[in-house]
Amino acid sequence: MQTVILAAGQGTRMRPLTESIAKPMLPVAGRPLVSHTADAAVDAGASELIIVVGYEAEDVREHFGSEHRGVPVTFTTQEQQRGTADALRAARSHLDGPFAVLNGDNLYESEDLTALFEAGPSIGAIRVEDPTSYGVLSTADGRVADIVEKPSDPPSNLANAGAYVFTAEASEYLDVAESQRGEYELTDVVARTIEAASVTPVELGRWLDVGRPWELLEANEWKLDDLDRSVRGDVADSAEIRGPVVVEEGATVESGVVIEGPALLQEGATVGPNAYVRGKTLLGPETKVGHGVEVKNSILMAGTHVPHLSYVGDSVLGRNVNFGAGTNVANLRHDDGPVQVTVKGDRVSTERRKFGVIVGDDAKTAINTTLNAGVKLAAGATTTPGETVLRDR
Numbered sequence: 001m002q003t004v005i006l007a008a009g010q011g012t013r014m015r016p017l018t019e020s021i022a023k024p025m026l027p028v029a030g031r032p033l034v035s036h037t038a039d040a041a042v043d044a045g046a047s048e049l050i051i052v053v054g055y056e057a058e059d060v061r062e063h064f065g066s067e068h069r070g071v072p073v074t075f076t077t078q079e080q081q082r083g084t085a086d087a088l089r090a091a092r093s094h095l096d097g098p099f100a101v102l103n104g105d106n107l108y109e110s111e112d113l114t115a116l117f118e119a120g121p122s123i124g125a126i127r128v129e130d131p132t133s134y135g136v137l138s139t140a141d142g143r144v145a146d147i148v149e150k151p152s153d154p155p156s157n158l159a160n161a162g163a164y165v166f167t168a169e170a171s172e173y174l175d176v177a178e179s180q181r182g183e184y185e186l187t188d189v190v191a192r193t194i195e196a197a198s199v200t201p202v203e204l205g206r207w208l209d210v211g212r213p214w215e216l217l218e219a220n221e222w223k224l225d226d227l228d229r230s231v232r233g234d235v236a237d238s239a240e241i242r243g244p245v246v247v248e249e250g251a252t253v254e255s256g257v258v259i260e261g262p263a264l265l266q267e268g269a270t271v272g273p274n275a276y277v278r279g280k281t282l283l284g285p286e287t288k289v290g291h292g293v294e295v296k297n298s299i300l301m302a303g304t305h306v307p308h309l310s311y312v313g314d315s316v317l318g319r320n321v322n323f324g325a326g327t328n329v330a331n332l333r334h335d336d337g338p339v340q341v342t343v344k345g346d347r348v349s350t351e352r353r354k355f356g357v358i359v360g361d362d363a364k365t366a367i368n369t370t371l372n373a374g375v376k377l378a379a380g381a382t383t384t385p386g387e388t389v390l391r392d393r
Helices: 033-043 057-064 084-089 110-118 168-173 186-196 213-224
Strands: 002-007 048-053 071-077 099-103 106-108 122-127 135-140 143-149 158-166 200-203 207-209 240-242 245-247 258-260 263-265 276-278 281-283 288-291 294-296 305-308 311-313 340-343 346-349
Touching: 002 033, 002 084, 033 048, 033 057, 033 099, 033 106, 033 110, 033 213, 048 057, 057 071, 084 186, 099 106, 099 110, 099 168, 106 110, 106 158, 106 213, 110 122, 110 158, 110 200, 143 186, 143 200, 158 168, 158 186, 158 207, 168 186, 207 213, 213 281, 240 245, 245 258, 258 263, 263 276, 276 281, 281 294
Parallel strands: 002 048, 002 099, 048 071, 122 200, 240 258, 245 263, 258 276, 263 281, 276 294, 288 305, 294 311
Antiparallel strands: 099 158, 106 207, 122 158, 135 143, 135 158, 340 346
């Protein structure tokens, strides 16, 4: 089954983390998000991966090269990001027969994709408690009759998960009209396919659309749960490693450190002395967690340093961030309500009781900085000594 992976978008809802990196290349359990998508497709029987790239395309090309786990990889470019049908059009010349389409910023279970691929023309769906903010599948006699976008009166609780298998003929359906929001929508291609063929709904057991920073944290929580303990790096005799922890070769755990898994320390990461790492934490390559620092359930991307006397909880720190001594992150509201974050100008609930901060690449805090729950620091942002940051900057 040829499998198209859409990985061209700019990921504006993930800002500031995507200021200079494609969203599908953000780290999930030590590998790019899109690599997990590709793994699930290969495990499900993909014969070729056709990856549609655009924003920061070279990073995606460099990561995959010409094949992924023995399956050939073909790249095609969406020159302007004008919707998902437009992205799929960029792959049309490579299609030969039935084909699958997946989103490069979604996580899937391989067994779910196997069922999808084997079902013929099909749509992946996930059961949700409140379908009103999704495209919802209307079904009849075990087939998809329609997809209703964000209905006030949903015909089912099966939400469209954006995973499809199309007939070969569907490649001719891609020249759809521009939508009201000025894009060419893949759902219009799906609608034509439903009219022309018998389309099966395939319920997915687990799926995650990783569109916003707290969903990146959730993606890491999911994939770090799969870790098996492996300690190949340099660990001091007085350090304690508890549970499923991976310390890669070239990583260092110094004296007095406690690490409670699941946690992944990548090559070049250094922890300690006298530090505490817990929860589902990813410490990327060349990161530093220093003396008296506690990191809980967080992502520290490559080159980021939290060297002295700090607390980081439920947070995502981009590349080459530096926290000054005594920088502390708040990750809980006094009223115990869900933490809110500003996304593209709107206040949005993370639906998480505990959530800290999102920090862009190369940001730096001064000593004794306090960062409030839900705050975003832009790439390259700085703070002043003793500052309490209550709003994005």
